[in-house]
Structures are given as C-alpha cells and as structure tokens.
Amino acid sequence: MNVAKTMENLKKRGFTVSYFDTAAQAADYLDRSIDSQSVGVGGSVTLRDMGVYEKLAAHNEVFWQWYAPEGTSQEETYRKAERADVYLSSVNAIAETGEILNIDGTGNRVAATLYGHKKLYLVTGINKIAADYDAALWRARNIASPKNAQRLQKKTPCALRGDKCYDCSSPDRICRGLVVLWEPVKGIGETEVVLIGETLGY
Numbered sequence: 776m777n778v779a780k781t782m783e784n785l786k787k788r789g790f791t792v793s794y795f796d797t798a799a800q801a802a803d804y805l806d807r808s809i810d811s812q813s814v815g816v817g818g819s820v821t822l823r824d825m826g827v828y829e830k831l832a833a834h835n836e837v838f839w840q841w842y843a844p845e846g847t848s849q850e851e852t853y854r855k856a857e858r859a860d861v862y863l864s865s866v867n868a869i870a871e872t873g874e875i876l877n878i879d880g881t882g883n884r885v886a887a888t889l890y891g892h893k894k895l896y897l898v899t900g901i902n903k904i905a906a907d908y909d910a911a912l913w914r915a916r917n918i919a920s921p922k923n924a925q926r927l928q929k930k931t932p933c934a935l936r937g938d939k940c941y942d943c944s945s946p947d948r949i950c951r952g953l954v955v956l957w958e959p960v961k962g963i964g965e966t967e968v969v970l971i972g973e974t975l976g977y
C-alpha cells in the first residue's frame with residue numbers, strides 16, 4: 776500500500792492527518808491531545824490493543840461499551856458516547872484515493888462519525904489501506920466484517936468459514952449499514968485520521 780499517497784489524498788479532501796510508526800507513539804499522542812474532555816469510543820480492536828482506554832480514562836470521562844461500569848446499560852453508554860466532545864473510532868478500510876469506510880450492525884459507531892462532536896479521531900493501522908474505493912469496499916466486506924463476525928461469535932457463514940462475505944440473510948448479520956466519508960462532515964468540528972505504520976485490528 777502507498778501510505779504517502781493515502782496521506783496526500785486524505786489531506787486534499789480536508790482531513791487532518793497524522794502518522795506514527797508505532798501504536799505506542801500514537802497512543803501517547805492521543806493521551807497528550809485529549810485532556811479533560813468527554814470521550815466516546817466505538818467498538819475497536821485497534822483502540823483496545825493500543826491501551827487507549829487506560830490512558831484516556833485517567834484524565835477524561837470515557838464512554839466505551841467495552842469498559843462501561845457494571846450495571847450501566849449498553850444503550851446508556853451509546854447515548855453518552857454520541858454526545859461526547861471527542862469521539863474515537865477505527866475504520867474498516869481507507870482507500871489510497873482518500874475515502875474512509877466503516878460498516879456497522881448496531882449503527883452507534885458509524886452514527887458517531889457523522890455528527891455532533893468537537894473532534895473525531897479515526898485511528899488505523901496501515902493494514903486497512905486499499906488501492907481505491909472498490910478495493911476498500913471489498914476489504915471492509917470480505918476481510919474486516921468476517922473477522923469481526925468471528926470475534927463476536929456470530930452464527931453467520933463468514934464467521935463459520937472465515938474466508939469471505941456471503942452477503943448473508945442471517946439474523947446475526949453484522950453488516951447492516953455502510954458509511955463512506957468522502958470528506959470531513961460539517962457537523963463535526965475536525966476529523967483527524969491517525970495512521971499507524973503497524974498491523975492493527977482487522
């Protein structure tokens with residue numbers, strides 16, 4: 776994948792872009808940049824593996840369903856995350872041409888990338904970069920989604936076989952909505968793509 780071309784095209788589209796060689800450097804950057812804020816986080820293996828919760832929760836109010844206090848409903852955490860000053864998510868794919876793609880089942884994560892925050896961080900390893908929009912869509916559907924379905928132990932053909940998307944009609948289907956960011960949306964103050972030169976998440 777061509778990281779320099781990806782960064783250039785993201786910037787041309789109006790995204791703020793930062794790059795770090797390692798996940799640890801990127802986690803330190805987020806820790807320095809986000810202070811005394813309310814922070815929402817979508818389900819993200821990338822952000823979990825970076826240890827972002829432990830860092831940010833020490834000096835911010837963080838709403839992330841994977842770390843919600845016992846007794847807190849998932850719905851309540853989603854609502855608080857939607858209203859947070861800052862929102863963090865990873866992505867399912869980025870095209871070298873600059874489009875950013877996310878597929879969601881519940882919809883909380885993709886909804887939060889579209890409106891209402893002072894700042895949105897999209898944090899991703901360079902393994903999510905694809906050559907163009909079509910390749911990015913293929914990646915999101917055939918690599919990211921089946922792996923997420925396996926992680927969530929869904930009863931879907933992709934989770935059972937682990938090879939590709941079957942465009943299933945399973946009640947357990949996790950791919951129910953696709954959001955493509957062609958440019959930063961106007962309803963969010965700033966959207967920053969944090970690229971990391973490692974393989975992270977799916």
Ligand code: SF4
Pocket residue numbers: 916917920921924931932933934939940941942943944945947948949950
């Ligand atoms: S549509 Fe169904 S088969 Fe395809 S990736 Fe999503 S859950 Fe798996």
